[in-house]
Amino acid sequence: MSEVTLVVNGRKVKRNVEDRTLLVHFLRDELDLTGTHVGCDTTQCGACVVHMDGKAVKSCTVLAAQADGSEVVTIEAANAGYDELHPMQKAFKEYHGLQCGFCTPGMIMAGIDMVRRYGPGNLDEATVRQNLEGNICRCTGYHNIVKAILAASDEMAKSDTRLNEAAE
Amino acid sequence: MSEGHGIGARVARKEDKRFITGLGRYTDDMKVPGMMHAAFVRSPHAHAKINGVDKSAALEMEGVIDVLTGPELKADGIGDLICGWAVSSKDGSPMNMGAWSPLATDTVRHVGNPVAIVVAETRDIALDAAEMVAVDYEPLPAVVDAVDALGEGAPQLHPEAANNLIFDWEIGEEQATDDAISGAAHVVEVEIRNNRLSPNPMEPRAALGHYNKAEDHYTVWTTSQNPHVARLVMSAFYNVAPENKLRVIAPDVGGGFGAKIYIYPEEVVCLWASKRTGVPVKWVATRTEAFLTDAHGRDHSSTAKIGFDADHKIVGLKVETVANLGAYMSLFSSATPTYLYATLLSGQYNIPNIHANVKAVYTNTAPVDAYRGAGRPEATYLVERTMTQAARQLGVDAAELRRKNFIREFPHQTPVIMNYDAGDFEASLNAAMEEIDYKNFESRRQESRNRGKLRGIGMSCYIEACGIAPSAAVGSLGAGVGLWESAEVRVNAAGTIEVLTGSHSHGQGHETTFAQLVHERLGLPLDQVTIVHGDTDVVQMGMGTYGSRSGAVGMSAIVKALDKVEAKAKKIAAHLLEADEGDIEIENGELKVAGTDKTLPWFQMALGAYTAHNLPEGLEPGLKETAFYDPSNFTFPAGCYICEVEIDPETGKTEILRFVAADDFGNIINPMIVEGQVHGGLTQGIGQALLEGVHYDADSGQLITASYMDYCMPRADNVPMFEVSHQTTPCPGNPLGIKGCGEAGAIGSPPAVINAITDAIGTEAVTMPATPMKVWQAIRGAAMAQAAE
């Protein structure tokens, strides 16, 4: 057992967990943050993507103990700093970028990270498709997911000064 | 259409908010006080006798509640799993169904076959303990290929099925077809292999079984497309509990594609284990368990022989198919390769004579059942590959050969049961050819050639059958259930509405489209309409969602219930407005007296129904109506898909440059959602054509493609932006004119892709999935053959 202390969605949490506990199970079972999902066993589907210290990671392949001392943001707080929804969340709804919703939290967290890495407005279709290599969706055929991420990226370039400043 | 939210409007989905904020509630998200976790002990062998199970070491582990096995399950009277559709052989004998115990008792027949359940305090402990259950297996020889399984000396799976043959079924007139083909001017023969697929909804299957001892009542949360059918089957056939003591809840479900229609061993065993152990028991599949045990799809080996007259009109089609049903007969496994397959072999064409023979076969593989499209993709692939190969052999354009043989008059009775009610196949063909600029393809081929690439174009004109199905008709064909749908429209006292539907949404957007229908009829805002589904304690008996039936059948039931609600509402309004019932109109949330300015707000009418202070003489208080809708025919979505590919001859890699889809789904409620269904279906079809294939080792029966490391799921960079359009001939068979759109993409696309690849490489010698290696080998094989000439 290890004592693990993290800041999750802005809140400090401390739990005693088995060393083998994966971050995704820590979030789901210990904190009841069930928006982060598990869709495979081999670190490929991306339903579990969260942000750890500002970068997207697959929480099914990070031990809670590895994340000790980190700051973690999950889909439940993806909108932090925005009104009700992050522009990426809004775009997924507007462009019908989800059907069953199971891969969606991971897609949105991966999409936000993509915009962070490339800079708002700097994405094109091929780049988005290549950067979605680690996120599998079985419903949408990706068509509307790609459109949503591109739209959110452009929207953030127009209106999100916060991210632009951070990139400078 | 009113205010842009009714029928035909691209309304953003009501259900999205919870999914994009992480507040969806799937089965694995459920927690019940005292809940424990299950792991299944599964066979590592494809075929073996069980000589004994020693669970003592597992039971001694800290945190283990119990370990339960097949004999205990049998002793408690839990029944075998069954196939619910009886298909007879052509000699009239019933199908040869072997026993399928939810936990194996004496024999395991595929890798992953469950043998025992471990219940423990955590999932990790359950998995630790499952490894400690010692099963004494005596391995037996295994067979994974259906043609091999029919062969002499093949390992035998079930004593009930000699030579592993489940049935030897036929449809159509054999002699007439043989005569027509033998008299034909041209005969084309093809071999068709339809690859085995794993459905792979992203949410793995899960079940949380909870037995309440005080009430002697069971609840199961489960990943089901049809919770009521699950309750019926578990009660009536598996003897888990009587229906009134069994509640099945299918909460948010993360995709189904057919795989979540069936009632699997795990949910039955979790319920039973909850009673045995006295604790709620939750099981969630790993992805590998999903590959091992979710019902697979397709897996046909066929030959087709088609005859043409001198004018290139089809005179006959003869098909022989061997269908692999796996180790056990899944719930609808018998219908998929028969009534959902061979009845569509006429395609879009006027074919006077058709005969098909289907042999269904046991093998040491996971059960095979309906997967998105269910039989129609297999039929379409066979017909459309055959048509394209025939056009090439006859030296005519693929589009022209199709055009020449199109059915143009409706209704059209095919020789294989189906009666097509409406369609305009030429409209979709023309639209797709125009969109992709078919006539200038050769210049694009040349442009690719200049860059060292091989470009090809391929088409597919599909037709399929949805809206399953008229209950009496399917009953006469062996179905164990009726395939109607139910709806209850509940008008609350303040006028808001709940629609209780027997359909189940697991991605299809029913909460939006069904509300759009209510808005269209009553003019109430969408947020005053709530769609309720997925809970057998809340919703009246219903049949669930599969076979693209929720629009054509599920919404038709809502229409019927709305008709009744409107009729009663008009009575109440007429009474209150002192007008004639026939003069009342419902519009924009108001009841109006036609030709006057007298109106009654909807909520006041509703309130009046419930206060019951002033109702017409003899009218019951309240406003709530139920309807059951039984369709009069299948519906027949059809369309034309054209695909353009470019192949790198150095690597064999295929890139889909463009994909044009021209579909006729009849009337459409929400085009945005319909397009989404097409995109997803096309990608699954492209997955079948290029990427996906379940692969078992022929000798050991081990599943090689047991994770995403080896089973190739379509990724975002495998597919292009799709070009989707609609041509509309309304379905005459249901009140909304809907045909259904859920499966067309997966049905029509594989032959378009393979026809394009074979066009590019100049040889037919490539099977699905046309992986880079297979395409490279085909190119090389063709080059060698040419060199040898």
Place this chain on the structure above:
Amino acid sequence: MHQTTYHRAQSVEEAANLAQGASDPRYLSGGMTLLPTMKQRLVAPSDLIDLRHVDAMQGVSEEGDMIVIGGATCHNDIATSEILQSKVPGLAYQASHIGDPMVRHMGTIGGSIANNDPAACYPSAMIAMNAVIRTNKREVSAEDFFTGLFDTVLEEGEIVTGVAFQAPEKSGYGKFPNPASRYAMAGVFVAKTADGVRVAVTGAGDDGVFRATGLEDALAGDFSAASLDGKSVDSSNLMGDIHASPEYRAALIVAMAKRAVVLANGGDPDTKAATPAGTAAA
């Protein structure tokens, strides 16, 4: 996964000491291979010693004419390193094609090299650039370091602390991924230096990474993709599986070598996606 005990090391010495005290320890770097293997219950180390927080193993730097990459540097930092993007673009490109963006945020070069998965990308770069693998005990040339499938000269408790190499004049990588796993089914790294051309192949050899000397000879005179036209690779020591036969892998090696040369010569062999902006490596 089975039970295990997690330790976080702050220094190389601490890590080695922790390993010494454990019965069946494994070093945990990014964990992108080890943790999935543990999740599938295929391995069950008694102890995991986390190297990700060892400062001395972080980042890309220059030591004289050598470029040094710390063992705990993640793929993303290698892919976006300004030093590598300008001086060894082949390696930056290679790192940008490992796994997916999330995997690249965690997975490290040291972990990949120590594991020597036959389908891992980096071993090809190390051999082609004649790199030195630095451990807490010694320096080993890459050609001596990789000894077979999942096999290296690493002794018990030894840690890959980093790699060092001279920037080649030109470098490039061509990767044909396994369609399902996206690991290399044939990955070819080419490095052109004053001493000649070296071509190393990963994902294809039945004994792991190897040099394709026939292709090296072909490129020695004329470092262009065209000089590989019509060349072939012996398939007898290549892997075969459901995705690729040995013969197919042999063909892919030549095709990927061509792409690597195109990239090395400043061309754009395949990628349609933009490259993330370069950032100074930590």
